[in-house]
Amino acid sequence: MTAERVFTVAQKEFTDQITGWRFLVILALFLAIALVGTYSGVVSYERELDRYSEQLAAMDNQNDGPAGMMPAKPPVEGVYSSMFLTLISYGGLLAIAVGSGLVSGEKESRSLKSLLSHPVYRDEIINGKALGGVALLVLVVGGVLLISTALLLVFSIVPSPDDLWMILTYAGVTLLFLVTFFSIALAFSTLCRESGSALLLAVVVFILLSSVIPYTTTHIGTALMMEEPDRAAYGGDTSSEGYQAEITAYYGQWDLIKSATNLLSPRMAIDNLIQSTHNSYSSPGATLEDTLGKIWSSVAALTIYPVVFFAIAYTRFLRMDIR
Numbered sequence: 001m002t003a004e005r006v007f008t009v010a011q012k013e014f015t016d017q018i019t020g021w022r023f024l025v026i027l028a029l030f031l032a033i034a035l036v037g038t039y040s041g042v043v044s045y046e047r048e049l050d051r052y053s054e055q056l057a058a059m060d061n062q063n064d065g066p067a068g069m070m071p072a073k074p075p076v077e078g079v080y081s082s083m084f085l086t087l088i089s090y091g092g093l094l095a096i097a098v099g100s101g102l103v104s105g106e107k108e109s110r111s112l113k114s115l116l117s118h119p120v121y122r123d124e125i126i127n128g129k130a131l132g133g134v135a136l137l138v139l140v141v142g143g144v145l146l147i148s149t150a151l152l153l154v155f156s157i158v159p160s161p162d163d164l165w166m167i168l169t170y171a172g173v174t175l176l177f178l179v180t181f182f183s184i185a186l187a188f189s190t191l192c193r194e195s196g197s198a199l200l201l202a203v204v205v206f207i208l209l210s211s212v213i214p215y216t217t218t219h220i221g222t223a224l225m226m227e228e229p230d231r232a233a234y235g236g237d238t239s240s241e242g243y244q245a246e247i248t249a250y251y252g253q254w255d256l257i258k259s260a261t262n263l264l265s266p267r268m269a270i271d272n273l274i275q276s277t278h279n280s281y282s283s284p285g286a287t288l289e290d291t292l293g294k295i296w297s298s299v300a301a302l303t304i305y306p307v308v309f310f311a312i313a314y315t316r317f318l319r320m321d322i323r
Helices: 003-018 021-060 077-099 104-109 111-116 122-154 161-191 195-224 241-264 266-282 288-319
Strands: none
Touching: 003 021, 003 122, 021 077, 021 122, 077 122, 077 161, 077 195, 077 266, 104 161, 104 195, 122 161, 122 288, 161 195, 161 266, 161 288, 195 241, 195 266, 241 266, 241 288, 266 288
């Protein structure tokens, strides 16, 4: 395998995608969803900005007594966290649409057999197709980010340098989420003979990972949890050693259930990752250890799923009988 031929296949795949009608539809849907999330974030930001102005005015009116703490101006990154949380609600389905026909579609049109007749190896083809699909998702996420930023500038909402780091973090984890479901669609595209079947199975997996599995995991875990400690059993003394030990164990079990849910569901993982990152940014007192404790399962899920499903696609494609 040579990198030059991989990039050649990736370039061809990327060009075929962006010149087709499917890309325009997907880009339009991404933009529509992003604009809805951006509008919701702007409304929330304006509300927090009004509250901030009221707090400043109240401090200016204080003539007697010690002055209160200076209120913090709401960060612009909250608008982007709202946008990306809205985007990922349906973004997985759009990523599936990108990857579902990469292999099975070419098998149906018999263009894959023609491609293999050229001096190119199978591993170079599957790697190039995966790279081209990921490049398309990068283009879509980048385009959405640029357009939403331009829209905010029209409303005189300018991100600070600190906000930019958080915005890029949100964009990166959202891209990782899209790559997860793209890899799932790519795997089914190699396993199925028809692109319709690959799309259907990938959507079924999307529903399972996004709704069924987290719902089931949470309810089973809740049913197996210990009962919440009763304050009355300790005479209402919540500072007692016995109560503190029980309440620590109770919340420890709850954190374990949340970690298991995040690990099994990429959708819950990305929600937790964006929310935890946003909360850490909004609360400067949060330690790195606390933040990592909340997001480790989310990072693991968004890393393991793409690797596993791409490995399935890679192995299947190398052994595929193409006639």
